Amino acid sequence: MKVSFAERYEGVTGSAIRQIFALLADPEIISFAGGNPAPVTFPSEALSEIAARLIREEGASILQYGGTAGVPGYLAQVKGLFEAEGLHPADNELISLTGSSQGIDLMTKAVVNPGDVVLVESPTFLGALQTFKLYQAELQGVQMDEQGMVMEDLEEKLKTYHPKFVYTIPTFQNPTGRTLPADRRRKMVELCSKYGCLILEDDPYASLRYAGQAQPSIKSFDTEGIVVKLLSFSKTISPGLRVGAAYATPEIIHKFNLGKQGQDVHTANLNQAMVAEYIKSGAYPEGIARNIAYYRGKMETMVEMAKTVFPAGTQVVAPEGGMFLWVELPEGCDATAAFGKAVENKVAYVPGTHFYYDGGHNNTMRLNFTMVDEERIRAGMKRLGKLFG
Amino acid sequence: MKVSFAERYEGVTGSAIRQIFALLADPEIISFAGGNPAPVTFPSEALSEIAARLIREEGASILQYGGTAGVPGYLAQVKGLFEAEGLHPADNELISLTGSSQGIDLMTKAVVNPGDVVLVESPTFLGALQTFKLYQAELQGVQMDEQGMVMEDLEEKLKTYHPKFVYTIPTFQNPTGRTLPADRRRKMVELCSKYGCLILEDDPYASLRYAGQAQPSIKSFDTEGIVVKLLSFSKTISPGLRVGAAYATPEIIHKFNLGKQGQDVHTANLNQAMVAEYIKSGAYPEGIARNIAYYRGKMETMVEMAKTVFPAGTQVVAPEGGMFLWVELPEGCDATAAFGKAVENKVAYVPGTHFYYDGGHNNTMRLNFTMVDEERIRAGMKRLGKLFG
Numbered sequence: 167m168k169v170s171f172a173e174r175y176e177g178v179t180g181s182a183i184r185q186i187f188a189l190l191a192d193p194e195i196i197s198f199a200g201g202n203p204a205p206v207t208f209p210s211e212a213l214s215e216i217a218a219r220l221i222r223e224e225g226a227s228i229l230q231y232g233g234t235a236g237v238p239g240y241l242a243q244v245k246g247l248f249e250a251e252g253l254h255p256a257d258n259e260l261i262s263l264t265g266s267s268q269g270i271d272l273m274t275k276a277v278v279n280p281g282d283v284v285l286v287e288s289p290t291f292l293g294a295l296q297t298f299k300l301y302q303a304e305l306q307g308v309q310m311d312e313q314g315m316v317m318e319d320l321e322e323k324l325k326t327y328h329p330k331f332v333y334t335i336p337t338f339q340n341p342t343g344r345t346l347p348a349d350r351r352r353k354m355v356e357l358c359s360k361y362g363c364l365i366l367e368d369d370p371y372a373s374l375r376y377a378g379q380a381q382p383s384i385k386s387f388d389t390e391g392i393v394v395k396l397l398s399f400s401k402t403i404s405p406g407l408r409v410g411a412a413y414a415t416p417e418i419i420h421k422f423n424l425g426k427q428g429q430d431v432h433t434a435n436l437n438q439a440m441v442a443e444y445i446k447s448g449a450y451p452e453g454i455a456r457n458i459a460y461y462r463g464k465m466e467t468m469v470e471m472a473k474t475v476f477p478a479g480t481q482v483v484a485p486e487g488g489m490f491l492w493v494e495l496p497e498g499c500d501a502t503a504a505f506g507k508a509v510e511n512k513v514a515y516v517p518g519t520h521f522y523y524d525g526g527h528n529n530t531m532r533l534n535f536t537m538v539d540e541e542r543i544r545a546g547m548k549r550l551g552k553l554f555g
Numbered sequence: 556m557k558v559s560f561a562e563r564y565e566g567v568t569g570s571a572i573r574q575i576f577a578l579l580a581d582p583e584i585i586s587f588a589g590g591n592p593a594p595v596t597f598p599s600e601a602l603s604e605i606a607a608r609l610i611r612e613e614g615a616s617i618l619q620y621g622g623t624a625g626v627p628g629y630l631a632q633v634k635g636l637f638e639a640e641g642l643h644p645a646d647n648e649l650i651s652l653t654g655s656s657q658g659i660d661l662m663t664k665a666v667v668n669p670g671d672v673v674l675v676e677s678p679t680f681l682g683a684l685q686t687f688k689l690y691q692a693e694l695q696g697v698q699m700d701e702q703g704m705v706m707e708d709l710e711e712k713l714k715t716y717h718p719k720f721v722y723t724i725p726t727f728q729n730p731t732g733r734t735l736p737a738d739r740r741r742k743m744v745e746l747c748s749k750y751g752c753l754i755l756e757d758d759p760y761a762s763l764r765y766a767g768q769a770q771p772s773i774k775s776f777d778t779e780g781i782v783v784k785l786l787s788f789s790k791t792i793s794p795g796l797r798v799g800a801a802y803a804t805p806e807i808i809h810k811f812n813l814g815k816q817g818q819d820v821h822t823a824n825l826n827q828a829m830v831a832e833y834i835k836s837g838a839y840p841e842g843i844a845r846n847i848a849y850y851r852g853k854m855e856t857m858v859e860m861a862k863t864v865f866p867a868g869t870q871v872v873a874p875e876g877g878m879f880l881w882v883e884l885p886e887g888c889d890a891t892a893a894f895g896k897a898v899e900n901k902v903a904y905v906p907g908t909h910f911y912y913d914g915g916h917n918n919t920m921r922l923n924f925t926m927v928d929e930e931r932i933r934a935g936m937k938r939l940g941k942l943f944g
Contacts, residue, residue, distance in 0.1 A: 167751060167779050170719075171810055172668050180813055202620050210614030217825070218607035225599030229793035231591050234573075264653055264797075264819040271818045275689070279561050297817035300664070330559075362556060390556050404618035406824040408653075421560055424569055428686035429660045429818055430653040434826050435795040436606075 174280075174300050183292055183516055186505075190514055196546030198468075198533040199514040201340070201489060207457045208404050209449065216443045220436060232435040234423050236262025236411070240438035243445040244397060244411045251383050253395075258416040261423055264433045266370060266398035266410030268426070270294050273331065273366050273394055273412075274301040276421040283329040287315055289521030289530070291340045291368070294333055305523040308332070312483050314339060314346035317353045324361035331364035331394075336384055338371040338488025341521045341532035345486055348381050355387040363392070370398035373454050375487035376462040391415035399441055401489070402454050407437045458487075464535040465491070467543045472533075475551025491533040492518070499554050501531040513549040563669075563689050572681055572905055575894075579903055585935030587857075587922040588903040590729070590878060596846045597793050598838065605832045609825060621824040623812050625651025625800070629827035632834045633786060633800045640772050642784075647805040650812055653822045655759060655787035655799030657815070659683050662720065662755050662783055662801075663690040665810040672718040676704055678910030678919070680729045680757070683722055694912040697721070701872050703728060703735035706742045713750040720753035720783075725773055727760040727877025730910045730921035734875055737770050744776040752781070759787035762843050764876035765851040780804035788830055790878070791843050796826045847876075853924040854880070856932045861922075864940025880922040881907070888943050890920040902938040 183199070190197045220228055235241070241260050248255050263269050270293070278284065280302035286294070288307025298305055306327050309319040315334060323329070332354070336346040346354070358365050367384045385395040394414040399407070412422060426432070444450060468491050469484040476482070479496035495501060502517040518530025535543060572588070579586045609617055624630070630649050637644050652658050659682070667673065669691035675683070677696025687694055695716050698708040704723060712718070721743070725735040735743075747754050756773045774784040783803040788796070801811060815821070833839060857880050858873040865871070868885035884890060891906040907919025924932060 167748065167753075167781050169666065169753065169804075169806060172664065172666055174664070174668075175810060175813065178813055180809075180816070205615035205619055208614050208618040210610055210618065213618070214607045214610035214614070217610055218603045221599055221603035221606055225597050225603070226594035227795075229597040229599065229602070229795045230594055231789075231794045264823075267817075268819050275561065275563070277558065277561050279563075293816065293820065296813070300814065300817045359556065364556075364558065392556050400620075405620045406616075406618045408819055408821070408823040415558075417558060420569075421564060424564065424567055424685070425689065427569070427682065428656075428689045430657050430797055431682065432797070434653075434797040434823055436826070437823055 174302050178296060178299050183520060186514070186516060189509055192512070195509065195512045195514055196538060196542050196549065197514040198535065198538065198546060199516050200534045200537045202537055203401050203405065204460065204536050207460060209444065209453055212444060212447065212449055213404070213440055216440050217436065220439050220443065224439070228435045228439055232432045234427050234432045236260070236433065237435050237438040237442065240442040243442045247397065247445070248413055252386055253383060253413065255413045256416070259413055259419055261412050261419050261426070262433045262438055263410040263412055264430055265400065265408040266368065266396040267293060269394070269396040269410060269412040270297050270333070270366065270368065272422040272425045274298055274303060275425045276418060277330045277364065278303045283327040285320070285323055285327070285329045285332040286523060287334060287339060288523065289341055289518060289527070290333065290523070291335060292520055294368070295523055307523055310342065310344060312344060314344045314350065315354065317350055317357065320354065321357050324357055324363055328361070329363050331366050332358060333366045333368065334384070335368045337369050337381060338374065338485055340371070341490055341516070341518065342492040343485030343488050343490045344483070345381060351382060351384045352387045354384060355393065358392055359390055365393045367393055367395045369396065370401050371488035373402050374458060374461060374489065376458060376465055378486040385413065394418060402457065403441060403444060407440065409433060409437045409441050461489070461536055464538070464540055464543060467540045468533060468535040468547065471544055471547035475547050475555070477554055489534055489536045491535060493531050493533060495529040495554055497529055500528045502528040504553050508550065508553055511549050511553060513546045515550065563691055567685060567688050572909060575903070575905060578898055581901070584898065584901045584903055585927060585931050585938065586903040587924065587927065587935060588905050589923045589926045591926055592790050592794065592878070593849065593925050596849060598833065598842055601833060601836065601838055602793070602829055605829050606825065609828050609832065613828070617824045617828055621821045623816050623821045625649070625822065626824050626827040626831065629831040632831045636786065636834070637802055641775055642772060642802065644802045645805070648802055648808055650801050650808050650815070651822045651827055652799040652801055653819055654789065654797040655757065655785040656682055658783070658785040658799060658801045659686050659722070659755065659757065661811040661814045663687055663692060664814045665807060666719045666753065667692045672716040674709070674712055674716070674718045674721040675912055676723060676728060677912065678730055678907060678916070679722065679912070680724060681909055683757070684912055696912055699731065699733060701733060703733045703739065704743070706739055706746065709743065710746050713746060713752055717750070718752050720755050721747060722755045722757065723773070724757045726758055726770060727763065727874055729760070730879055730905070730907065731881040732874030732877050732879045733872070734770060740771060740773045741776045743773060744782065747781055748779055754782045756782055756784045758785065759790050760877040762791050763847060763850060763878070765847060765854055767875040774802065783807060791846065792830060792833060796829065798822060798826045798830050850925055853927070853929055853932060856929045857922060857924040857936065860933055860936035864936050864944070866943055878923055878925045880924060882920050882922060884918040884943055886918055889917045891917040893942050897939065897942055900938050900942060902935045904939070
């Protein structure tokens with residue numbers, strides 16, 4: 167039988183990045199294409215002990231159906247982390263998520279009718295673009311400079327398109343590594359308030375800061391409940407556990423709850439309780455400090471190499487944290503076309519074009535440094551340099 | 556700011572059952588309102604040991620991002636279970652789910668545009684109704700008799716409404732406990748094939764059979780790939796782990812995969828691997844046998860009591876398995892109106908009206924027997940009988 171699929175799937179073909187990953191099984195390839203944290207940073211021993219204890223001692227509740235809002239002990243830890251940032255969520259302003267990605271889905275589900283506009287950083291996280299497309303949102307990009315979203319362009323787009331929300335990764339953005347400074351964060355809230363637009367603040371990298379000063383959360387400037395803030399443990403504890411959270415007004419959280427009931431009923435209790443127990447043990451800040459120490463040298467090595475191997479006119483800005491280095495080659499260099507050649511030469515990256523909702527920008531690429539040791543970073547960057555030299 | 560929510564939320568107010576659960580904190584209330592498996596059936600010791608070992612020995616992959624399709628070792632076990640039913644899924648015909656409920660969402664997402672018709676058993680599972688509403692499906696009910704969906708009415712509805720799919724729980728249905736016999740299963744596939752309609756076969760209770768003969772899966776009659784079959788471990792291992800699977804054509808599974816990428820990226824690796832290791836250990840059939848032994852007596856006690864406590868003219872059919880007993884009181888008895896009085900008298904059930912997409916049927920109720928011991932089943936049924944006597 168010929169199946170007639172829903173209109174929302176028109177033009178949705180899956181992530182180009184996943185197709186790239188399939189090419190990278192060859193261990194000789196030095197891959198800067200990934201976006202994964204390094205496995206050595208996972209607190210396996212602690213989580214192994216915690217999981218065993220939780221199931222043994224609390225199996226009757228851990229293995230039973232749970233509430234859609236989340237495991238109370240987990241939500242208490244989430245609240246504590248937000249409070250440490252100077253935020254003050256009430257109990258009914260929080261919900262646990264099956265990975266913070268689910269928050270991107272639930273936000274879009276809550277407010278977007280087909281044809282409604284969502285503003286995105288240009289470029290932005292690929293997974294979010296796919297989610298927005300599946301809700302048939304119309305995407306419009308906001309220009310970025312070295313400090314992230316340009317506020318003049320944001321205001322222009324707010325005026326022109328009356329978007330439902332702005333999606334932003336304000337700290338060590340994926341893919342650019344850029345961080346929005348505090349004054350722009352404040353301005354973003356002012357502008358969105360003025361034009362009646364919500365903000366989805368997705369901030370999974372903020373804890374991984376290798377240099378500079380922490381910036382206040384966009385949510386900290388929110389006096390009207392227009393900011394929905396996501397919390398992720400994927401880059402600080404483990405992505406495979408699929409545990410995250412959202413903080414928003416009770417009205418919005420209620421819609422998230424209804425939308426989540428229909429998807430997965432609730433996030434697995436064990437996974438929430440494991441993260442809660444790990445944080446409660448006091449090991450979390452120390453774990454993050456270890457991750458930072460492990461990643462900082464890699465980032466510095468990659469930046470140092472990037473400044474020497476690429477042709478004159480290449481733009482590289484050292485990120486202050488996160489997992490990615492963004493490279494803008496001189497106009498005329500084509501990182502999209504060169505990808506096949508790169509793989510032949512045993513080095514890989516993600517062509518930057520994939521991160522733009524409207525394509526183009528073939529002179530850009532995203533390089534990940536978390537999964538490769540420093541010696542291989544040097545070797546891989548040399549191979550890359552030859553490709554564009 | 557006044558938030559304008561998406562049209563899909565119009566009329567979606569949340570599960571009435573969840574509001575009922577909130578009333579039942581009082582331990583003196585004998586509650587037949589639940590739908591949970593009994594915690595004593597959870598294999599806590601085995602899962603505790605498995606979880607600890609998996610994280611300790613395979614933390615680097617278990618705690619890392621995984622593939623959307625699922626953990627290979629888990630999919631291999633899922634395949635084995637389907638093969639034991641005489642089904643033969645290819646590798647690209649399977650996907651792991653964050654609870655089989657996610658399959659109801661992904662199916663609707665894959666094929667339903669707003670206004671498209673979905674046929675449901677009348678009555679049916681509440682959670683599915685909410686999911687369908689969030690995709691703005693138009694619901695139409697198919698009549699049931701004591702053997703489940705009535706094929707004449709199904710054909711009539713297929714002809715009249717050109718539905719996208721039929722949603723069915725063929726074995727020990729929620730809420731009625733009824734089981735569709737093999738000849739109707741075959742007929743359902745023939746009719747749906749004739750009228751170009753897909754079937755979503757949701758079969759979470761089938762393993763819990765206390766009497767009678769196992770019926771072949773609807774999927775076993777499917778020669779054209781029109782049946783999407785869901786697999787759940789929520790009633791046989793643990794609902795809190797949120798692990799399930801779907802089996803369908805590669806074309807449909809591809810759409811599930813894209814739709815799932817946008818929701819939770821993938822199901823937590825640990826939870827899939829725990830279920831896989833548990834099945835691999837050989838303990839699964841024995842665990843199910845223990846559950847059956849534990850539930851059978853409760854079911855028999857409840858049926859026996861139901862036949863004596865309710866007024867003449869009450870219809871009660873003993874289910875051959877599952878978790879629920881369905882009661883149709885004589886016309887004029889109002890189980891919806893009596894609910895408050897029942898709670899005052901320290902007994903609870905779910906008024907049957909909540910399971911009908913179009914309401915009504917106030918003379919019906921659903922009784923769950925898995926969470927209450929036999930003595931309390933007797934006491935609770937007596938309290939119920941007085942209410943309607």
